[in-house]
Amino acid sequence: MIRNKKNNVNSIFVLLLAFFSSSLAVTIDISPDKNISVSRYEIAALKSYMKELFRFHMSDKGAMKVAKENKILANEYIKKYGLSDFDKSKIEVMANTYLADNMVKRIQNEIKISDKVLYSYYLDNKEKYKTGDKIDFISFEFNDMRKAIDFYVRVRDKDFSYAQKIADEENVDTKEFLNQKLFKIDPNIKKYLDDHKSGYFLPPIYLKGRNIKVLYVKNYKQSDKDDYLSFEQVKDEIAKKLKEKNFIKVRNELIEKYKRETP
Amino acid sequence: MIKYLFLVFQIFFFLGCGMKIPHYSDVILPKDLNISNEKEKLLVKRFTEYWHLRSNGALEDSYKYELPYQRYLNTLEEYKRMIQGYRGIKTKLVKIDYIDENQSIITRKVVYSDNKEIERKDKWFYIRDNWYHKFYQTIFPPSNQEEAQFQ
Numbered sequence: 183m184i185r186n187k188k189n190n191v192n193s194i195f196v197l198l199l200a201f202f203s204s205s206l207a208v209t210i211d212i213s214p215d216k217n218i219s220v221s222r223y224e225i226a227a228l229k230s231y232m233k234e235l236f237r238f239h240m241s242d243k244g245a246m247k248v249a250k251e252n253k254i255l256a257n258e259y260i261k262k263y264g265l266s267d268f269d270k271s272k273i274e275v276m277a278n279t280y281l282a283d284n285m286v287k288r289i290q291n292e293i294k295i296s297d298k299v300l301y302s303y304y305l306d307n308k309e310k311y312k313t314g315d316k317i318d319f320i321s322f323e324f325n326d327m328r329k330a331i332d333f334y335v336r337v338r339d340k341d342f343s344y345a346q347k348i349a350d351e352e353n354v355d356t357k358e359f360l361n362q363k364l365f366k367i368d369p370n371i372k373k374y375l376d377d378h379k380s381g382y383f384l385p386p387i388y389l390k391g392r393n394i395k396v397l398y399v400k401n402y403k404q405s406d407k408d409d410y411l412s413f414e415q416v417k418d419e420i421a422k423k424l425k426e427k428n429f430i431k432v433r434n435e436l437i438e439k440y441k442r443e444t445p
Numbered sequence: 446m447i448k449y450l451f452l453v454f455q456i457f458f459f460l461g462c463g464m465k466i467p468h469y470s471d472v473i474l475p476k477d478l479n480i481s482n483e484k485e486k487l488l489v490k491r492f493t494e495y496w497h498l499r500s501n502g503a504l505e506d507s508y509k510y511e512l513p514y515q516r517y518l519n520t521l522e523e524y525k526r527m528i529q530g531y532r533g534i535k536t537k538l539v540k541i542d543y544i545d546e547n548q549s550i551i552t553r554k555v556v557y558s559d560n561k562e563i564e565r566k567d568k569w570f571y572i573r574d575n576w577y578h579k580f581y582q583t584i585f586p587p588s589n590q591e592e593a594q595f596q
Contacts, residue, residue, distance in 0.1 A: 300514070
């Protein structure tokens, strides 16, 4: 049950999450607060949220500012429109999703994946860990995510010359990054790379301290040398990858287990 | 001295038994197969056992031969669903190639009930103590070049 307090005009919005173990539902208690304050937990939570969903790295100062602004606007929303049943349900759904996903992740993290499993993945995918492969990128630089997304949507199915034409017309800066070693490339870029392919665009990426980039993969240069990252160097990355692939399976197993345990 | 020799003989005899390549009518090895070392002998043994199991639908047992990470990602039930399309009744080992000391590609011929033979390849990986097979789904037509070669 959500208590809807519309009558505190100058109050601050505070979200309290209460979980009652005797029931399967998550109950959200939304009540205004008298003072605008942002805790360090809220700053950490907002930074984590932006990083996970948008690959966007916020500073502490930036997160505090945004968190405070969100509170002001949220409070005004309740004052002006109240919380509809749909609003309440949506907030509960988001909370349930967060808790459900984290339940799976924590269970996964409690179980260590054996070295044998990790090493078998490493051997089967060893080409991905070749150190000699290099990539040439052309970077289209933006300081506004919306403009970057708009640009990417327009060019992603087109060739480079079309993107260059748009960039020239709209004064978008471009930079060339040649011979970037594959194994040193930022993981946020690497996950979008298509094995050994050239001539395509990556979705907008924000790298901490730098502009938002829409990267064009100009050349993928495969190395002749057989140098690879060692298993020890990549085993954590492999464990993370396997857990991501295994997420739905573990989720389904947990649901079956808890359904059986619940009368 | 005689007792010592007898003991050594027993050890070699039983070791040989442990590493013996089984004979099955549905897995045919070339007569001129030249096995160079114990590791390769183990590979041929695992290959023979595996395709005997697959030809007879013993998927609970063939599952144990699959790559450890594939077993981590796919339950036995999922595995059975993914490879249920296999229809070979016999397997003929053609040749063994090595990508490196831990990765082997075995060329084989699959014999079907109408006696048609189709050439396919197997990937085997040596992980810590044994050779493991990489399986590919056989329900749908191959979706990429690798699947087409190894399905």
